[in-house]
Amino acid sequence: MTARRSVLIVGESLAGITAARHLRALGHTGPLTIIGAEEHGAYSRPPLSKAVLKDPAADHTLGLVLDGLDAEVIRSPAVTADTRGRTVTTADGRQVDYDALIVATGADARRLAAPGQRGELVLRTLDDARLLRARLADAGSAIVLGAGFLGMEVASACVARGIPVTVVDTDQPLERILGGHLSAVITARAAEYGIRFVQATGFATLTGDPVRGVALPDGTELTADLVVTCAGEVPCVDWLAGTGLADRLGVGIDHACATTVPGVFAAGDVTYFRGDGTLPDRRAPFWSNAVAQGRTAAASVLGLPSPGPPQDDYFWTEVAGLTLKIVGRLPLLGAATTVQGSVTDGRALLTWGHADGTSTVVAYGLRKPVGALRALAAPSSPPAP
Amino acid sequence: MKISVDHPRCEGHGLCADQAPDVFSLDDEAELTYHFEGTDVPDEHRPAARAAVNACPVAALRVLS
Numbered sequence: 001m002t003a004r005r006s007v008l009i010v011g012e013s014l015a016g017i018t019a020a021r022h023l024r025a026l027g028h029t030g031p032l033t034i035i036g037a038e039e040h041g042a043y044s045r046p047p048l049s050k051a052v053l054k055d056p057a058a059d060h061t062l063g064l065v066l067d068g069l070d071a072e073v074i075r076s077p078a079v080t081a082d083t084r085g086r087t088v089t090t091a092d093g094r095q096v097d098y099d100a101l102i103v104a105t106g107a108d109a110r111r112l113a114a115p116g117q118r119g120e121l122v123l124r125t126l127d128d129a130r131l132l133r134a135r136l137a138d139a140g141s142a143i144v145l146g147a148g149f150l151g152m153e154v155a156s157a158c159v160a161r162g163i164p165v166t167v168v169d170t171d172q173p174l175e176r177i178l179g180g181h182l183s184a185v186i187t188a189r190a191a192e193y194g195i196r197f198v199q200a201t202g203f204a205t206l207t208g209d210p211v212r213g214v215a216l217p218d219g220t221e222l223t224a225d226l227v228v229t230c231a232g233e234v235p236c237v238d239w240l241a242g243t244g245l246a247d248r249l250g251v252g253i254d255h256a257c258a259t260t261v262p263g264v265f266a267a268g269d270v271t272y273f274r275g276d277g278t279l280p281d282r283r284a285p286f287w288s289n290a291v292a293q294g295r296t297a298a299a300s301v302l303g304l305p306s307p308g309p310p311q312d313d314y315f316w317t318e319v320a321g322l323t324l325k326i327v328g329r330l331p332l333l334g335a336a337t338t339v340q341g342s343v344t345d346g347r348a349l350l351t352w353g354h355a356d357g358t359s360t361v362v363a364y365g366l367r368k369p370v371g372a373l374r375a376l377a378a379p380s381s382p383p384a385p
Numbered sequence: 386m387k388i389s390v391d392h393p394r395c396e397g398h399g400l401c402a403d404q405a406p407d408v409f410s411l412d413d414e415a416e417l418t419y420h421f422e423g424t425d426v427p428d429e430h431r432p433a434a435r436a437a438v439n440a441c442p443v444a445a446l447r448v449l450s
Contacts, residue, residue: 014439021436046442051394061391064439065448068432287442288400316398316442323396369399369411 004030007301008096009071010078010088010239011104012036012064014044014287015268018294019102019301020069026302032070033096035088037077037105037236038125042066046287048129049153050318053136054160059126078105078239083261088239100301103240103251103259103266104294107233107285112145112206119210121228123154132228139163141224143214145204147173147197151230152190152319158226159194159320166196166222168204168214173197174319179331182350182362185343186319193320198222233285235270246270249281257297257310265300267293273311288312288370314370322346327373328360341366351376386426387449388434390419394445404440405433 007023009016012034020034036042043062051058066073076092087097109122121135122128132154136142142158144151147169158165167173173190175183187197202217206227213223235250245251245259251266252274253259259266268290272283289311296310316325332352337359341348346365353359357379388408397415401408408430410418421427426434438446 017439018436021432021439025432044439044442044444047444051443058444061444061447065435067386067435067448291400291404291440314400316396325398367397367415368413369397369402369415371399371402371411372413372415 005099006031008098009102012042015290015294016104022298053157105236107269139225142226143224146230149317256300265297267297288314325363328377391445400440401437405437
């Protein structure tokens, strides 16, 4: 392996750009190419469901920095890959050869509209956020389909605008991610904040063309001016057809961010961790994982040990006017082991101890940096002699 | 290279300090200190500082020049 090998990163994303930066930092001096699908380049997505929905001025603050990468950037989506010939073809017909490939194409919003059914709103891109913001300006009512992080953030944005909102899901808000205890706390707070929640007994479907409502399995139909689907994401893997790299969950990786194909690595929302007998396959499409995996993929491309694990269990959300920051394993079973402060007052530090000595730490409405939360989540140090 | 910090937007996540501990630090209440306020980021810290700008989950950091 020589330092002059060419590295191709497909996906002008946080994971892709993080990988590029670490490749250079780790001494890669060979050609580096980034293929991006976004016409205007890479940008930060977490603010789309928060600051951007509130304020158009935020639109222009999201761009990611590519300075100093000494990379060729091609802004045309990848359409096919040939991992035997080691080449990727873009929509505008360019063919890019590589010695090592990093797949970082992220994910698209999952859509629930029937074929031909128009007007489904989702929130994944800046264009989605702009459209939703414009629609929020004159909506008198809203339905959000999906009570995960994104759904609850969108519902909170509706309430902040004075728009009555109903959230529909088969599980309680954030229950699949956080577990029953914290979900119950948040559900109660969301109700007080003005978010109406309807628990469906099965899959809901979008009604109307354009979409105007939601039909529940029991025959109930809810209608609103605005219906937003927040039903998760679908990894962007169409361009990998025929390579054997991807399946329904995305591109499977190991702890070195290596795929099953030699010379191909992957990072960010497009990936899932392959199960290893004790753990099942699992997706973890979170911001801090995109950073951690970008760094690991860069090291692996160069044959170097990763400077850190390919996973960083840090999550945060804004729900019902409150910020939650979480470090550690999820979901959380049962009540918190320790509570400092008051959940009722919206300011508490909660911890759940695990059998291996680690903890999951939740800053509930408290301003705490991730470093402090990680220190609390680490295995408790042995008592001083 | 100069960096601007939008302090009202900063929520104290601290992911910038993960990437560039010589450029950014946070206290226990998550108040951010930018170590090169009003001056240039020294050359040796620029790659890390750019990574930190990208890692900010609320887009509160921007490279000005």
